[in-house]
Amino acid sequence: MDAGPFMVTVRWMQRSLVSLLFVLACVAPALAEKKLPVLNQHVLHAVRSMPKGLGYDASPAAVDRLAASVQYDFKRQRIAQDTRAAKASFCSGATYLVFLRVIESLRSQKALKLSPTLLERYANLGVKDGEEIFGRWNANGPGTAKLFAELGCGTNFTSFDRALPGDFMKIWWTSEIGAKERGHSVVFLGQFQRNGVAMVRYWSANKPRGYGEDSVPRSTIKRVLFSRLERHERLRDAARLTPKNRFLADMLRHRFTWSDVVAQCRVQTH
Numbered sequence: 001m002d003a004g005p006f007m008v009t010v011r012w013m014q015r016s017l018v019s020l021l022f023v024l025a026c027v028a029p030a031l032a033e034k035k036l037p038v039l040n041q042h043v044l045h046a047v048r049s050m051p052k053g054l055g056y057d058a059s060p061a062a063v064d065r066l067a068a069s070v071q072y073d074f075k076r077q078r079i080a081q082d083t084r085a086a087k088a089s090f091c092s093g094a095t096y097l098v099f100l101r102v103i104e105s106l107r108s109q110k111a112l113k114l115s116p117t118l119l120e121r122y123a124n125l126g127v128k129d130g131e132e133i134f135g136r137w138n139a140n141g142p143g144t145a146k147l148f149a150e151l152g153c154g155t156n157f158t159s160f161d162r163a164l165p166g167d168f169m170k171i172w173w174t175s176e177i178g179a180k181e182r183g184h185s186v187v188f189l190g191q192f193q194r195n196g197v198a199m200v201r202y203w204s205a206n207k208p209r210g211y212g213e214d215s216v217p218r219s220t221i222k223r224v225l226f227s228r229l230e231r232h233e234r235l236r237d238a239a240r241l242t243p244k245n246r247f248l249a250d251m252l253r254h255r256f257t258w259s260d261v262v263a264q265c266r267v268q269t270h
Contacts (some may be wrong), residue, residue, distance in 0.1 A: 040166025055088030092203035130249025
């Protein structure tokens with residue numbers, strides 16, 4: 001039996017509605033991202049440029065491989081990364097690579113000018129915890145937050161209500177800070193509900209798959225510290241950093257309190 005003009009019209013409308021919903025699903029995230037601070041957009045763009053997988057490895061050998069895979073290319077005048085050569089990585093290494101890609105993105109747009117000497121210093125990953133730039137980022141405790149506080153390049157805060165996709169985030173799974181801590185360095189992507197449970201979504205090098213997104217119940221997070229890059233021009237001030245930050249270097253051997261972190265990193269707790 002012929003469906004008739006009416007049924008043909010209904011089917012056409014159904015197909016059109018499905019197509020419209022698909023377009024909206026694709027466009028909505030992009031529109032939402034455009035409302036974010038520009039530097040958060042740079043962070044998210046850098047995250048999308050990273051590989052997927054490659055495995056998780058936080059061994060000294062993995063740290064050495066990552067250090068060898070990042071260098072300042074004097075000929076091309078840029079910080080070069082070879083994530084395939086580094087293979088499996090670890091959380092703070094992953095977020096630092098994103099940070100370096102943000103720097104290169106800003107430089108390519110002529111929004112940031114750094115000397116070759118300083119770029120070489122940013123690209124130097126062969127340092128101990130608390131030393132130079134990467135050693136600060138890679139340290140136990142509030143590595144990224146302490147670096148941002150020293151440079152004055154961003155804001156450190158604790159409120160999930162203020163958090164935006166593209167903020168760097170340090171997660172503590174226990175109350176320990178320092179020598180005995182268990183934590184995770186990530187890029188915050190947002191929050192959502194799963195079967196009535198508040199979830200936190202983030203990107204990092206995660207166990208066991210490596211580079212990619214993951215999510216955990218918010219209730220499993222003991223403490224959190226967000227670091228938002230806001231004043232990229234202050235990244236030039238890394239030239240004034242001391243060779244070692246004693247507070248972060250001591251995180252390997254000593255336990256610290258949250259009050260220590262708040263005072264050292266100028267944390268906004270409200």
